[in-house]
Amino acid sequence: MTIFYVCRHCRTCIGMIDSGSMDIRNLGFDRLTSEEHKEIIMQDPLGNTHVHVTCEFCEEAFEQGPFLHGIEFIIH
Numbered sequence: 001m002t003i004f005y006v007c008r009h010c011r012t013c014i015g016m017i018d019s020g021s022m023d024i025r026n027l028g029f030d031r032l033t034s035e036e037h038k039e040i041i042m043q044d045p046l047g048n049t050h051v052h053v054t055c056e057f058c059e060e061a062f063e064q065g066p067f068l069h070g071i072e073f074i075i076h
Contacts, residue, residue, distance in 0.1 A: 002048045003027070007055035014055050 005014040017027075029041060042050045054062075 003051060004048060005051045005053055007058055008052040009054060009058040012055055012057075014053065019049070 001019045003017045003019050005016065006012070007014060029037065032040065040052050042052070044050060
């Protein structure tokens with residue numbers, strides 16, 4: 001099983017972790033509320049985990065153009 005970190009805005013794969021090589025509790029997922037968990041972490045049919053975060057490029061774009069926060073996907 002693999003954990004993929006994907007930008008929620010531009011859908012770029014930021015990185016991945018082979019979950020067999022680490023204790024998943026060390027990632028801090030247990031600190032999320034149930035609503036945050038539903039919004040951020042998704043499972044695919046193959047059992048992989050997809051964690052939706054914001055990449056540094058999109059974060060920079062938001063800092064320069066705060067109006068972008070109202071747009072679901074800023075880069076297609």
